[in-house]
Every structure is written in C-alpha cells, then in structure tokens.
Amino acid sequence: MLPPLLIPSFLTGKKLSEAQIQRLSGHGSKKSLEVYRHLSLVAAVDDAYQQAVKRLELVQATTAVLMGVFRLAV
Numbered sequence: 110m111l112p113p114l115l116i117p118s119f120l121t122g123k124k125l126s127e128a129q130i131q132r133l134s135g136h137g138s139k140k141s142l143e144v145y146r147h148l149s150l151v152a153a154v155d156d157a158y159q160q161a162v163k164r165l166e167l168v169q170a171t172t173a174v175l176m177g178v179f180r181l182a183v
Contacts, residue, residue, distance in 0.1 A: 116134065117130050117133075117134045117136075117142065118152060120133065120134075121142075122152060122153065127142055130142060
C-alpha cells in the first residue's frame with residue numbers, strides 16, 4: 110500500500126486531472142498539488158532511467174556472448 114503522501118503522486122502519474130486529484134486528496138487548492146507533479150516527474154524519470162540501465166545491461170550481455178562465439182569460431 111502506498112503511503113498517503115505518495116497517493117497524489119501516483120494518481121498524477123495515472124493521468125487523473127488536477128480537479129480529480131484535488132478532490133480525492135482533500136487539498137484546498139490546485140497550487141498545493143504542484144509538489145505531487147514534481148514527485149510524479151521524478152518517479153517517471155527514475156523509471157525511464159531504470160529501463161535504460163536494463164537495456165544497456167542486455168546489450169552488454171549480448172555483446173559478451175557474441176564476442177565469445179566469435180572467439181570460438183576463430
């Protein structure tokens with residue numbers, strides 16, 4: 110379960126409107142939701158970074174296998 114402070118960030122990442130998030134979170138103004146937009150952006154960037162690292166690791170592993178096959182063929 111998400112901690113209460115992360116729920117608006119999660120909802121922002123799920124593309125709910127500001128009005129919906131404001132109503133669900135109980136915040137009195139849209140201005141107070143800005144921190145959640147920032148946290149949602151940070152989470153999205155972190156997710157993209159983690160995916161890029163996994164792709165890089167896969168490329169490195171594939172390259173290592175291919176280099177080993179090439180050495181065996183020579």
